[in-house]
Amino acid sequence: MSAAEEIVAALREHATDTEREKISRRLRGSSRPLGVRMGTVFDLAKQHRDIGLGEVTGLLRSPWYEARMVGVSILDFRARRQLTDDQRAELARLYLDNHDTIDTWDFVDRAAPRVLGGWLLTRTDRSVLETLARSADTYERRSAITATFWLVRNGEIADALAIAGLLADDAEVDVTASVGVALREVSVQDREAAIAFLRRRGSDMPRPALRTAVSKLDEPLRSELLGH
Template identity: 45%
Template sequence: MSESGESAAGVVAALQAMRSDAELVKVRKRLAPDEDAFGMRMRDLFDVARAHTDLPLDEVDRLLDHPAYEPRMAAMCILDFKARRRLDDAGRERLYARYLARHDRITTWDMVDRAAPRVVGGYLAGRPSGPLHELAVAADPLRRRTAVTAPLYFVRAGTGEDVAEGFAVAGRLAADPEPVVHNAVGIFLKYAGTRDPDVLRRFLDTYAPSMPRPALRLATEKLTPASR
């Protein structure tokens, strides 16, 4: 247990107290067949994570070591809740470094989506985007998803240069055959296009022929029918 009195064991106990066979059936649909899970409502998981936002990073690591989905998802939520706070650069770097160092414990797309924008994108905003391009060529599809999901933060709070880097990463992944990646490309483009529709149109002029249909459908969702 940490000096704050919070522990990974306490988080796991709180999660296990909310186990539900009915929810387990739903959770299993998005997990690998051999992945352990408790089964619980996501709203309850978020509430447990929010209540443990002060959990030290060493204890977050212990959650990430857990074999079940929910403790690891809670760890991602805690990183996200920490990143929403007013932090100095060193604090943001610690969250960012922990996310990347433990990426091997991320096993589902929703873990990426929960933490990558604020934890990774929030740190890299205004900084060189080389780490995103490195992730974009990783063998692991979930690392590639992180590469194009993190820039969603740029759309909301980054500079024009940040958003341009997000488009560059999306370009590298535009033809990715993995649904977990190309769907994320489409989601980034959909929201980036609301900030700069002209850049999205130019992007699509170049990449649309090679994009999987689901990604293209997402990317054009907010465009006018004439623009599509």
């Protein structure tokens, strides 16, 4: 039995009908829930974070939601380590090569910041962000903006603002929600840059995303930017 098969077998042991019904109510995308609590999923990912990357691919290509979540979680846990540029590139390439299976918002949020953002932090060529942002696929666009969270956390805001500019008026809430988060974090690093962007493009953004974007600014600015 392969490591990926062993992980799926362990997930099955922890599955319950109650949890399956709960996950089913919120789940979108092509995967199906077994019915395993996320705490258990993450514990299994930690226990198996050193499996081969081929096995991680097997998890990402599983039909089961929890198996895919173990896969993206292993990528995230690996990306938290001290890695060489080549090792980071390998993780990012695996994520990108299997992006057709990364088709819910929580898969993206689990891995994109450290796996993609951590890889791009040391690269001058970040054109993959624009490629993803211009994709017809909702979750590739979400990956583009969510990857910039890690860049912003490390004081680099230019890419976040550029990708937010492409996606500010996106038709999908799963994309604009992350745009709002990115701009909120930009406001922590560079208040004036965030304000300038929001004065220019805030009216293009859906209200929930705009409220998130201004949430760390002071009240007079929030009121101005929200149009109160």
